Amino acid sequence: MTPKKSLWNFISESQLILKAHARHFHILSLIFLYPLSLSLLLFPTISNLFDYFFTQNSPSLLPPQTINPIFLLYSLFLLVSSNCGIITIIYSVFHFSHDEPVNLLSAIKSISTSFLPLLATSIVSQLIFFFISFFYGLLLILLIHGAKLFHLTLLPHSSPFIIGFLIALPMIVVQTYLEVNWILASVIVVVESCWGIKPLRRSAKLIKGMKGVALSCIFLYGFLGLIVIWNLLYLTRGQDGFTESWFAAGLKWVLILLFCYTQTIVMLAKIAVTTVLYIYCKANNVEIVEEFGKEYVSLPFHDDGKVSQVV
Template identity: 30%
Template structure:
């Protein structure tokens, strides 16, 4: 295996490999996605109707809404674990059965959940710290009389927009750094801070690819949600939209698993696997420009 083939990996290559893996066992991956990812997709497209259903004047039961959203989130984490498990094994030419993928969750679910909680807490703390810092600076500038701040001015609105863009960039940076964390949990049995740090190490040299994978799938996913949510009274449209969004979730999960293996190869950690029957066709896919 030539290292240059790994170094020249781009978005097209990751998409090609992940698509090839999915197509080789299409119904296996689709079944896992429909079972575990579809509730999340359906909920995102019909979020306004679901919130109204659980919080209208007749029910007024926010606990049911929280419980429902929690179940959907847990199923999504299970989907990530099971699909990552199947993709990783298929990447090495070791296909697994449907129930084997589900069974793998007995070992990976709690570590994945713990890692997700830790990541969310860190992101929330970073966001809160940034907002408090900006607010403190504005308050000091205003109180010390350096600048008279007009909170209704266009300049202040532009300032908020710029600060919002900076915050989004910071959050996006951490999402890129941790994009392989769930795969690390499934494959390496690490969790929490160890999984996040491991992901940050592996993604070095491949951050641009990870970012493009994330922007590509989530950009398309958001577009589907926006289109279908405006036509949510059409059952056929919302159902098809939920299915397509489910497929995007499947693709990004598989793509991150493929990227994980490429990153390991880039760091010289796949030599033993190559000697033991590594599937060369996946690593030798030429880079497309």
């Protein structure tokens, strides 16, 4: 069994892989992850333009209460781009870590075999969380009506914000618990070619003993992503291209593009760390020994940062 490692060890080892094949991961990020980051910023503008040109000027084009087709296209784009990015990066990190040759073509080809299984697994995980939320909502309704029936006051003299937070807190805890247990599911789908409930159960099994690292990973990259998004919202708040000078508008857009690229790097790093964590968890469960007939000592890196075989 391998010695316990901290999140920083996984970050360092994943960065060795990313730096050793920087061009490969840079191209994959620009193809799949950067447009994803940029779309989060551009969607409100595109949606507003669609409403202005097609609904206000020509209200007969869309019937009332019709779902905005731009929103549907945007959701489809998010789904395809995010899943393709996850698949290609996981595939590349895993095979590079075992010193197996990978090129852009082989990485992109992996999408054809893993996209539908990953989509199915995501749907299963969302359905599980939906039913948990549904039953929690029913329980909450029964609790409120029961309190009214017996003339009880829940959380007297509390502000609506505190009440809302206390109501949402159990679901936040449940969601965090599920994310920690299922953090390896996407890697398992790509590497082990399984889907549905199986990768979720397998992830929960492999991550035992490493849940602290998984929780730290979720909080760290979630916090970094939140900072980037907050700065993007700050830059775009009150933006008016007609009243700003060309220099101020140009500088603002340069900063926006840089922040979008930073968000891309954060997403890339999280996927890479998760993949390295999966490799470690497999070794910790003595599965590398069973598969390769070799003794696992450490993640496959030389001191000079080059990737080597698992030994």
